[in-house]
Amino acid sequence: MKYRKIPDEAVRRLPFYLRGLLTVWEQGRKSMSSRDLAGLLGFSHWQVRKDFSYFGSFGTPGKGYDTEKLIRQIRTILKLNVVRKAALVGVGNLGLAVLKYPGFRAYGFQIAAAFDNDRRKIGRKIGDITVEDVSRLRTLKKRGIDFGIITVPCEAAQRTFDALARAGVKGVLSFSPCQRTGLERAKVITIDIAMDLVRLPYYTPANRQKPKSGDQ
Amino acid sequence: MKYRKIPDEAVRRLPFYLRGLLTVWEQGRKSMSSRDLAGLLGFSHWQVRKDFSYFGSFGTPGKGYDTEKLIRQIRTILKLNVVRKAALVGVGNLGLAVLKYPGFRAYGFQIAAAFDNDRRKIGRKIGDITVEDVSRLRTLKKRGIDFGIITVPCEAAQRTFDALARAGVKGVLSFSPCQRTGLERAKVITIDIAMDLVRLPYYTPANRQKPKSGDQ
DNA sequence: TAATGTGAAGCCTTTCACAGCA
DNA sequence: TGCTGTGAAAGGCTTCACATTA
DSSP states (O other): OOOOOOOHHHHHHHHHHHHHHHHHHHTTOOEEOHHHHHHHHTOOHHHHHHHHHTTOOOOBTTTBEEHHHHHHHHHHHTTOSSOEEEEEEOOSHHHHHHHHOTTSGGGTEEEEEEEESOTTTTTOEETTEEEEEGGGGGGTGGGTOOEEEEOSOHHHHHHHHHHHHHTTOSEEEEOOTTOOOOOOSSEEEEOOHHHHHHTTGGGSGGGOOOOOTTBO | OOOOOOOHHHHHHHHHHHHHHHHHHHTTOOEEOHHHHHHHHTOOHHHHHHHHHTTOOOOBTTTBEEHHHHHHHHHHHTTOSSOEEEEEEOOSHHHHHHHHOTTSGGGTEEEEEEEESOTTTTTOEETTEEEEEGGGGGGTGGGTOOEEEEOOOHHHHHHHHHHHHHTTOSEEEEOOTTOOOOOOSSEEEEOOHHHHHHTTGGGSGGGOOOOOTTBO
């Protein structure tokens, strides 16, 4: 493997490979070819191999990939080999949905704390998490929480973002289109439900381009 | 303007332009240059102009764009010039969050119905929508509902997707990574919260590439 | 003069073809 | 033989420079 700039798109696909591998690994499958993995996820087999090749050589020619080993390797690349902790801010419907989402653990991610500024919500228990006052966000660093999830209404987004920035988080997943950063030290990924919904009609028959089903 | 294949990425940005324009329009601003719009959204001004150029020539050299006219034009491109109706399936926390999300209306989108298979939820009113049994999904077409939103748990995703397909929807926004299509006639956009959260650690200082804040 | 619209260059990503290894 | 890993070709998107227009 030679050094080369790693495409952002390849990084974006790694969690999908991880998901596919975890699924077949749970079914007891010991090894897997790039074809199998591609088929499972709807990618092409050369795409799979190319993506891995950016990070190293993980497979055995003629045989394929060792499921468990590849899982470990992708975990290492994504820095998920130690459990990562995230704090969620905004315990509304969306916040609750994320808190109760069962899927993070398998990836080595743990939502370790939840915050709100509503007196009625503070103290409430969701699973084994107790909702805290947002003022306690400053304790994140010392609790080993490096990531934030923003599920607050629009008005509160910027101030939440600033608070997370001050708390020293390294990355933020935001469901709000209403923050305009201000902090360049953390990676911010924004999910904007409205923006995605709203472009569906464009792909309606008359002028649709390629309705490739497995789009992001 | 000459014909050229329209980049999917350009289409993906159109709703953002629309959002920016709606904001300044509400503030009473009559016109706007590509520089202003770019600054507002964190894009580059040539990107803005290039994106519009795929669809036509909407501006006035030396002056800029007429806010209201451009809003109408983007709406037309995105086929949002008539109100589009969507049905939501799965009235859990996530479903409720989407149902109560106030932002769709401004884009010409309306969530017009909600479905669940839980007896206790059927009949419940959320805003002016009454939750219906999933068996009634078949009525979508005749009610003029062309889009579906899937907010059901993983196990139910594929069957929900199939039901929406049978109901003849043209597009689906899915929050579930667990459906494997089967219908090629509808555009499917999938939002996978876990996949996005899980790649945050990768961008942590040691090997981060470019922590451009305004990433998707 | 000030801003648009666009060909062309440059860069990034995907696809392909195949050498090489187990 | 079967599958990996990768250079090279092809394709797609962004950036740039500038001719053009009000």
